[in-house]
Amino acid sequence: xxxxxxxxxxxxxxxxxxxxxxxxxxxxxxxxxxxxxxxxxxxxxxxxxxxxxxxxxxxxxxxxxxxxxxxxxxxxxxxxxxxxxxxxxxxxxxxxxxxxxxxxxxxxxxxxxxxxxxxxxxxxxxxxxxxxxxxxxxxxxxxxxxxxxxxxxxxxxxxxxxxxxxxxxxxxxxxxxxxxxxxxxxxxxxxxxxxxxxxxxxxxxxxxxxxxxxxxxxxxxxxxxxxxxxxxxxxxxxxxxxxxxxxxxxxxxxxxxxxxxxxxxxxxxxxxxxxxxxxxxxxxxxxxxxxxxxxxxxxxxxxxxxxxxxxxxxxxxxxxxxxxxxxxxxxxxxxxxxxxxxxxxxxxxxxxxxxxxxxxxxxxxxxxxxxxxxxxxxxxxxxxxxxxxxxxxxxxxxxxxxxxxxxxxxxxxxxxxxxxxxxxxxxxxxxxxxxxxxxxxxxxxxxxxxxxxxxxxxxxxxxxxxxxxxxxxxxxxxxxxxxxxxxxxxxxxxxxxxxxxxxxxxxxxxxxxxxxxxxxxxxxxxxxxxxxxxxxxxxxxxxxxxxxxxxxxxxxx
Numbered sequence: 001x002x003x004x005x006x007x008x009x010x011x012x013x014x015x016x017x018x019x020x021x022x023x024x025x026x027x028x029x030x031x032x033x034x035x036x037x038x039x040x041x042x043x044x045x046x047x048x049x050x051x052x053x054x055x056x057x058x059x060x061x062x063x064x065x066x067x068x069x070x071x072x073x074x075x076x077x078x079x080x081x082x083x084x085x086x087x088x089x090x091x092x093x094x095x096x097x098x099x100x101x102x103x104x105x106x107x108x109x110x111x112x113x114x115x116x117x118x119x120x121x122x123x124x125x126x127x128x129x130x131x132x133x134x135x136x137x138x139x140x141x142x143x144x145x146x147x148x149x150x151x152x153x154x155x156x157x158x159x160x161x162x163x164x165x166x167x168x169x170x171x172x173x174x175x176x177x178x179x180x181x182x183x184x185x186x187x188x189x190x191x192x193x194x195x196x197x198x199x200x201x202x203x204x205x206x207x208x209x210x211x212x213x214x215x216x217x218x219x220x221x222x223x224x225x226x227x228x229x230x231x232x233x234x235x236x237x238x239x240x241x242x243x244x245x246x247x248x249x250x251x252x253x254x255x256x257x258x259x260x261x262x263x264x265x266x267x268x269x270x271x272x273x274x275x276x277x278x279x280x281x282x283x284x285x286x287x288x289x290x291x292x293x294x295x296x297x298x299x300x301x302x303x304x305x306x307x308x309x310x311x312x313x314x315x316x317x318x319x320x321x322x323x324x325x326x327x328x329x330x331x332x333x334x335x336x337x338x339x340x341x342x343x344x345x346x347x348x349x350x351x352x353x354x355x356x357x358x359x360x361x362x363x364x365x366x367x368x369x370x371x372x373x374x375x376x377x378x379x380x381x382x383x384x385x386x387x388x389x390x391x392x393x394x395x396x397x398x399x400x401x402x403x404x405x406x407x408x409x410x411x412x413x414x415x416x417x418x419x420x421x422x423x424x425x426x427x428x429x430x431x432x433x434x435x436x437x438x439x440x441x442x443x444x445x446x447x448x449x450x451x452x453x454x455x456x457x458x459x460x461x462x463x464x465x466x467x468x469x470x471x472x473x474x475x476x477x478x479x480x481x482x483x484x485x486x487x488x489x490x491x492x493x494x495x496x497x498x499x500x501x502x503x504x505x506x507x508x509x510x511x512x513x514x515x516x517x518x519x520x521x522x523x524x525x526x527x528x529x530x531x532x533x534x535x536x537x538x539x540x541x542x543x544x545x546x547x548x549x550x551x552x553x554x555x556x557x
Contacts, residue, residue: 035121036063036114047130055094062090062117070209071113075179076104103133105193111182129193139229142190143237145183145203147219148519151467158206159183163191163199166226172202176211199227203239215246224513242516244507249312251320258331261324263292267312275307280390284359284422295359295422300326314509333423342433345487350435352397352412358421359392367418370399371411403440410435438487444533446484449542451495455479459496464489488535493522495544520546
């Protein structure tokens with residue numbers, strides 16, 4: 001009896017062990033790093049004279065899908081809302097719930113959307129090509145792009161390139177392109193299996209995944225010239241992606257704000273011109289966030305005309321005539337606020353900039369001074385200047401400090417009540433701002449070089465590690481540049497091709513078919529933008545290449 005009980009218990013123990021072994025995953029063994037391999041497709045790759053409603057891909061292992069709605073690129077363009085993807089065991093099914101065009105080559109590029117179940121390894125180079133006609137279109141075009149104003153390593157994730165037939169009334173802002181390609185990790189792209197014809201080309205960073213460009217929030221570029229695709233085409237494409245808001249600037253409304261008068265804009269202007277006989281004498285204004293605020297010295301009861309000309313960053317302009325009143329008001333004025341460019345380095349010419357939220361009416365020079373060690377230097381009237389006398393909101397204090405002052409710390413001191421604004425408000429807090437004086441013995445002697453492949457006007461900039469423009473030079477016609485007596489450090493050397501000579505970088509304007517001004521960087525032997533400048537050193541013969549050009553360029557053979 002005991003023997004029977006023992007045998008029974010042994011049987012149950014073995015059954016439990018067997019059951020557990022069936023449910024557990026096998027332990028040990030190498031990790032599966034092999035991508036799924038395509039065994040068969042229906043229709044077959046490179047098929048002709050076919051209009052499939054269902055596409056089936058069969059793999060050598062169980063597979064799944066990773067965001068196919070965004071990751072799978074179908075060209076020519078298809079309505080993604082009418083495409084259905086499903087995964088079952090070792091197969092992927094694509095339902096095309098739409099009519100396909102006649103005599104057209106279709107490409108399904110699955111990118112990294114098909115993965116194995118075990119380790120999520122994506123299938124590599126998975127593309128299916130078929131034609132609804134009797135031949136496969138075989139024309140290709142390739143190229144490269146970049147983000148010329150990127151402060152760090154360029155991120156090409158979600159960057160797309162697309163072309164539209166010349167007779168297509170849509171563009172990259174209104175509809176997905178006819179042919180589409182994703183950009184690789186180094187900014188290169190290739191559009192394949194194209195039909196001969198004439199096209200317009202665009203590139204953009206598709207952040208929201210709608211296969212269109214949003215000019216308010218996404219970088220983009222376009223080619224102003226038509227691409228003509230033939231078997232003999234050897235052109236390649238090049239794009240510079242930047243942001244350029246195409247919303248025309250305009251006045252939204254105007255109204256009183258206490259004793260003052262506000263003009264509200266839909267966006268910040270790059271330039272503005274204001275005309276009125278009282279401006280700069282009894283009437284002043286400041287530019288705020290999407291706003292111009294006018295301040296009278298005293299109430300103005302009758303309506304007065306204010307002519308305003310606005311220009312935005314892409315070149316749109318707007319001219320308006322506004323009638324404004326400035327009645328007395330019991331509204332309490334805002335406090336006077338001051339922003340100052342403290343922490344800046346300088347050699348001998350100290351330039352202090354103070355920015356006020358309101359026009360400044362009076363400055364008490366008796367309390368305004370520079371502290372150098374234990375020495376106090378009074379600020380004199382000739383050292384002061386306003387950027388714009390009709391605004392009086394940006395004040396420069398300039399002082400020359402010779403090498404004989406062997407100090408590295410200079411402090412601006414402005415006690416409370418030093419500055420009074422147009423509404424009678426004083427600064428309530430003491431202002432102290434420190435600046436670092438550079439000593440000659442620690443400076444680099446200089447750098448020099450040349451920009452090749454372009455001509456002036458050019459803007460040459462040295463940008464420090466904080467992404468600030470530390471040194472700048474404008475070349476009107478020549479292409480050779482030089483900087484002397486530089487603060488040692490690691491810089492980026494940037495060149496702006498200032499085509500219109502306005503002294504700033506201008507973005508593109510698609511409506512006017514105007515490209516963004518080109519930007520180039522110096523790259524060292526290690527192909528990085530880092531330019532290391534050391535004290536006491538001179539760096540000569542730096543070369544900055546202005547190629548490749550934006551747009552079409554011929555491939556070298």
